[in-house]
Amino acid sequence: MKRIATTLVVLGLTAGAALAEVAPNDVAFEDGAIEQSLSGTAGNAENGRKIATTKSLGNCVSCHAAEAYADVPFHGEIGPMLDGAGSRWEEAQLRGIVANAKMIFEGTMMPAFYKTNGYIRPGNAYTGKAAEGDLPPLLSAQQVEDVVAYLMTLKDE
Amino acid sequence: AFAFAAPVLADEDAELIVNGDLSIVTKTAAPAHLSDSLDEILSGWRFRNDDTQVMQMDDFDNPGMLGADVGLDQFAAVMGSEGKSCADCHDGPESLSTVRATYPKWNEAAGEVRTMQMQINDCLTNQMGAEAEKYDSAKMLNFEAMLAVAARGTPVNVAIDGPAQSVWETGKELYYTRFGQLELSCANCHEDNYGNMIRADHLSQGQVNGFPTYRLKNAKLNGIQSRFKGCVRDTRAETFNPGSPEFIALELYVASRGNGLSVEGPSVRN
Ligand code: HEC
Ligand code: HEC
Ligand code: HEC
Structure with a gap:
């Protein structure tokens, strides 16, 4: 039972439990940045690292390389290296980039991780079948916070 | 320098000669209709690793x-x-x-x-x-x-004018449409990022001059439109099916992006 509860939290499905969660459609962007925490709970950097480097989660590693996760095999080279991201950007900007990078980088290839609609032919994950109804965001509010917390630890030396 | 494991990379400067005597054009100037986006076009063969490249150089080694x-x-x-x-x-x-x-x-x-x-x-x-x-x-x-x-060896030369033109335009539109929850178009991967790694995959231009391709991954011949289906599915989109009007149009368009490359099928890919 405990295990199931944890899974639900990770998936962001426990709507009632979240304190002040901001729904994807209610996110306020300012110059591409998001000031307010999406979950109301501080991010966990260690968890964020896992999300960033796991294919079935954030899968940032598919497009971004980083010395910081050199232990993970096969880094993509589509986007910039993530080392130093925590020095280059404010927390609010990183939250905006992860939630919807297109708000800062117009037309960027980077997917929006906290968005649920506005897609062309949205599919049901990787099945190739049509999605039924609104999709859950690629990452939950807390997962975005975790990834942001991780990025904040990637400082220039 | 990168300390982490990287896959064996392709030799993008290698030349493809089959059976020691049939020269295959795997790199040439882009056709005029692509002049706004690409200078040169490259066969997917250039992006495969040495072992895979070699398999296609001798018909006895080519399972296709x-x-x-x-x-x-x-x-x-x-x-x-x-x-x-x-x-x-x-x-x-x-x-x-x-x-x-x-x-x-x-x-x-x-x-x-x-x-x-x-x-x-x-x-x-x-x-x-x-x-x-x-x-x-x-x-x-x-x-x-x-x-x-x-x-094999003859240049791809698909007509895009005349009565085929409207279908070609439809295919072009599909090529640049950002499908699925990942909002990715064919062009995002195969025009803007060919030569780059996407995780462990070395992105090619997604050309179809080598089809049908024998893929080591599934150990059989693979068709063009089934490949399209896989790529669209990977954008977390509802795909089109092989044989659909959309994929017929897309095949015409993508084939025309390879005008000037040699027909090289059956090719070997991973
Ligand atoms: C499909 C490719 C792709 C994926 C997946 C992806 N990104 Fe990006 N990302 C990019 C690209 C391309 C850029 C460069 C922005 C532009 O288009 O100018 C970028 C930019 C960024 C930047 C700003 C870079 C800098 O330091 O200046 C950060 C931070 C970032 N991404 C983090 C992430 C995180 C975290 C994830 C996963 C949750 C992720 N990205 C997933 C492609 C991707
Ligand atoms: C009874 C006669 C007949 C048989 C049997 C036949 N074809 Fe055809 N084929 C034709 C004709 C006539 C055309 C020209 C059709 C047209 O242009 O509309 C054609 C056209 C083609 C073309 C296109 C040629 C071009 O230059 O555009 C291909 C490829 C082809 N056939 C392959 C096959 C294959 C493979 C088979 C066996 C499975 C086959 N055909 C059996 C009569 C036949
Ligand atoms: C998220 C990235 C991505 C997107 C989007 C994408 N592809 Fe691909 N595609 C790949 C990868 C990875 C491969 C395997 C490596 C290679 O050949 O590029 C591939 C392979 C191919 C191949 C085989 C090339 C060969 O030489 O065997 C074709 C053809 C192709 N893609 C066409 C398309 C078309 C058409 C679209 C749009 C409908 C598309 N792709 C969208 C990633 C993508």
């Missing part, structure tokens, strides 16, 4: 050639209620040596753009009284492999 051989047997076999084989009407695959380089192609009588498979199905059903083959069935891909060998 087995399919082409079966295609030859199929060509001579009687099929359907009319008691005919392909060979009854066509003088061997050599007589069809312009097909692979010029399809998809407008068919005046039918008033439609036809892929090779549509044309072969037309012959199967209307000329031979046989059952239509499913899109990208093993049998179809064997026929395609045989026709690719007959055309």
Whole structure:
């Protein structure tokens, strides 16, 4: 039972439990940045690292390389290296980039991780079948916070 | 420098010569219609690792050639209620040596753009009284492999003007549409990022001059539109199906992006 509860939290499905969660459609962007925490709970950097480097989660590693996760095999080279991201950007900007990078980088290839609609032919994950109804965001509010917390630890030396 | 594990990389400067004597153009100037986006076009062969490249340099090492051989047997076999084989009407695959380089192609009588498979199905059903083959069935891909060998080394030269133009425009629009929850277009990966790694995959230009391709991953011949389906699915989108009007249009458009490369199928890919 405990295990199931944890899974639900990770998936962001426990709507009632979240304190002040901001729904994807209610996110306020300012110059591409998001000031307010999406979950109301501080991010966990260690968890964020896992999300960033796991294919079935954030899968940032598919497009971004980083010395910081050199232990993970096969880094993509589509986007910039993530080392130093925590020095280059404010927390609010990183939250905006992860939630919807297109708000800062117009037309960027980077997917929006906290968005649920506005897609062309949205599919049901990787099945190739049509999605039924609104999709859950690629990452939950807390997962975005975790990834942001991780990025904040990637400082220039 | 990168400390982490990287896959063995391709030799993008290698030249493809098959069986020691057939030169294949795997890199050339982009066709005029691409002048706004690409200077040169490259076959997917250039992006594969050394071992995979070598397999395609000798027909004895190329597992896709087995399919082409079966295609030859199929060509001579009687099929359907009319008691005919392909060979009854066509003088061997050599007589069809312009097909692979010029399809998809407008068919005046039918008033439609036809892929090779549509044309072969037309012959199967209307000329031979046989059952239509499913899109990208093993049998179809064997026929395609045989026709690719007959055309190997000749430049892809798909017509994009005249009555095919509106279909081509549709294909072009699809190519630049950002599908699925990941909002990715073909161009995001194959035009803006060819040569880059996406995780462990080395992105090519997504050309179709090498089809059908024998993929080491699934150990069989693979069709163009099934490959499209896989790529669209990977954007977390609802895909189109092989044989759909959308994929026929997309095949015409993508094939035209390879105008000038040699037909090189059956190719070997990972
Ligand atoms: C499909 C490719 C792709 C994926 C997946 C992806 N990104 Fe990006 N990302 C990019 C690209 C491309 C850029 C460069 C922005 C632009 O288009 O100018 C970028 C930019 C960024 C930047 C700003 C870079 C800098 O330091 O200046 C950060 C931070 C970032 N991404 C983090 C992430 C995180 C975290 C994830 C996963 C949750 C992720 N990205 C997933 C492609 C991707
Ligand atoms: C009874 C005669 C007949 C048989 C049998 C037949 N075909 Fe055809 N085939 C034709 C005719 C006629 C055309 C020209 C059709 C047209 O242009 O509309 C054609 C056209 C083609 C073309 C396109 C040629 C081009 O230059 O555009 C291909 C490829 C082809 N056939 C393959 C096959 C294969 C493979 C088989 C066996 C499965 C086969 N045909 C069996 C009569 C036949
Ligand atoms: C998220 C990235 C991505 C997107 C989007 C994508 N592809 Fe691909 N595609 C790949 C990868 C990875 C491969 C395997 C490596 C290679 O050949 O590029 C591939 C392979 C191919 C190949 C095989 C090339 C060969 O030489 O065998 C074709 C053809 C192709 N893609 C066409 C398309 C088309 C058409 C679209 C749009 C409908 C598309 N792709 C969208 C990633 C993508």
